[in-house]
Amino acid sequence: MLKANDIGYWYDRQENSLFEHVNLEFESGTSYAIVGQSGSGKTTFLSLLAGLDKPRAGQIELNGEPINKIGLTNYRRSHVAIVFQSYNLFNYMSPLNNLMTAMAITKSSHQGDKEYAADMLRKLGITDEQMKKNVQKLSGGQQQRVAIARTMCCDAKVVVADEPTGNLDEENTKDVIEQFQKIAHEQKKCVIIVTHEPDVAAMCDHSYRLAKHEFSLEK
Numbered sequence: 001m002l003k004a005n006d007i008g009y010w011y012d013r014q015e016n017s018l019f020e021h022v023n024l025e026f027e028s029g030t031s032y033a034i035v036g037q038s039g040s041g042k043t044t045f046l047s048l049l050a051g052l053d054k055p056r057a058g059q060i061e062l063n064g065e066p067i068n069k070i071g072l073t074n075y076r077r078s079h080v081a082i083v084f085q086s087y088n089l090f091n092y093m094s095p096l097n098n099l100m101t102a103m104a105i106t107k108s109s110h111q112g113d114k115e116y117a118a119d120m121l122r123k124l125g126i127t128d129e130q131m132k133k134n135v136q137k138l139s140g141g142q143q144q145r146v147a148i149a150r151t152m153c154c155d156a157k158v159v160v161a162d163e164p165t166g167n168l169d170e171e172n173t174k175d176v177i178e179q180f181q182k183i184a185h186e187q188k189k190c191v192i193i194v195t196h197e198p199d200v201a202a203m204c205d206h207s208y209r210l211a212k213h214e215f216s217l218e219k
Contacts, residue, residue, distance in 0.1 A: 002026040008057030019213050031184040031191040033201035036210035046194045050082050050160045051075040081151035083161035087143045095131040095146040099153050106154045120149040141172035148179050161193045177203045
C-alpha cells in the first residue's frame, strides 16, 4: 500500500545522510513501529511518509503512485492522517467540534454527521459531557484520544503518529496503543508509529529500528 522506494535524506551533503536506499513497505490493516535513538532520523522518515517533507532521493508511493504526482497537499488532506505528540487540536473548540472541523477540511464521507463523530469519541472513552467541553479542560490522555478519534472520522487510510505516548503515563500509553491497533485491524488502516519506547513497539504488529543510517526489521 505505502512504499518507500530507494529513499535517501540528508540536510547539507549526501555523505552526511540520515539514511539512504531505504526500501520498506507498509500494508493496510497492520500497525508498525519505527524505533531508534534521538536524532537517528526516525521522525524525519515519518515526515516523508506523511508528505510533510520531500526525500532527497527516491520516492514515496501510495498504491503504486508517487505521492508527488498525487500532489502533497492532496495527499495530506485525503490520504494520510497525522497524530502529533502535542495533539495539535483546535484548543478553542470542543472535542466534537474538532472532529466535525477535521471531517469538513478533509471532505470526509462522514462530513456533517455529528452523531458519527460523537460515536467515535464514545468508542475512545470520551463521554457526552466531555465531548462538549473545551479540549483544554481535558487531561493529556483524553486529548490524545480526541486526536486519535479525529483520524477515525476521516477517510485517510494511512495514519502516522510521532511519539503519540510521549506525554502519557503507563496506563494511558497502553490504552492509546490498543486504540491504534483497533484502527489498523478494524478499520483496515495502515498505522505507523514513531516511538522510543520498547513497550510501545512490542504492541505493534511489526517494528523497524533505525540505527547507523539503516533500517532493520526487529519484529
